[in-house]
Amino acid sequence: SVTPDRAWARVVAQAEDARLEAAARRARRLAERAIAIARRTEGVEASTEGYQTHDRREAGRRTGYRVRYVLRLEAPGAEILGRVLGELTAAGLRIEGxxxxxxxxxxxxxxxxxxxxxxxxxxxxxALVCRALGHERYRILRVELGGAPPPVRPMMMTAVERAAPLPLVPGTRRVEVRARGEVLVGANTGIACRPEGASP
Incomplete structure (x- = not known):
């Protein structure tokens, strides 16, 4: 098992107003503040992942607008990202995942x-198969390597207390590589069928 050494988060800067221009301006300022906070910490990367504008409606009537900037943060470790997220939630941003x-x-x-x-x-x-069959040498003709990379494990967050830092624990991930081979036993030349480390 391996402990992940990268952490990422998706945060949202959102604002609402009766006028679209005002909502967009407030959301942009919040997003710019979030990026500035993130980039103050060495190793933290911040980028814009999306921009959305929605009508705000009540009883079927449009009463205003909602503007969202979706930002993605990446950091070299859960502890560093937790500190940054604590500052961002205190500044009014939401964590979506x-x-x-x-x-x-x-x-x-x-x-x-x-x-x-x-x-x-x-x-x-x-070598074990070779010895069990009574031969002295074997040759590996072909090798195939397999094994999927560890999955990225997302965590969804719908509500977060405004406190710093956020406690994030990455846990561990299982990583594996499988080797399959085609082996010829009884070959005239090749690898001796003795255990590794044994004297010839």
Missing amino acids: LGFSLAPATRARVRRELVTEALRRLREES
Whole structure:
């Protein structure tokens, strides 16, 4: 199991007003403030993910407008993102969802380690079959590697207390690599069927 080292959140800057221009101006100011707060913290990335305008209606009549900026934040760790989200909720933004994932460098490192371990086990089992059949050598003809990357686990949040920081716990994710091979036993040349580390 691997602990995710990246955290993301989707936050909304929303404003309502009887006039569209006023609602858009207030929502934009709130979004700009949110981006400024996020970018004050080293390693936090902020981007605009969406912009929406809706009519506000009562009894079938339009009474005003609702404008929403949807922002996406990414941070190198849950603790850092939790501090930023605490400031944003205090500033009036809403959190619509958050989740955790592995950074590309971490994902690549973990995969290299798992590939090495999977191939070691493939060699061990191939040697076991070779010895059980009474042969001295085997040859691995083909290898297939499989295994899905760990899923991004979203967490939906509909209401958040305005406090800083928010306690975020990423938990762990199971990552696996499977190795399947086609092995020829009894080959004239190839790998000796002795256990790894044994004397020739």
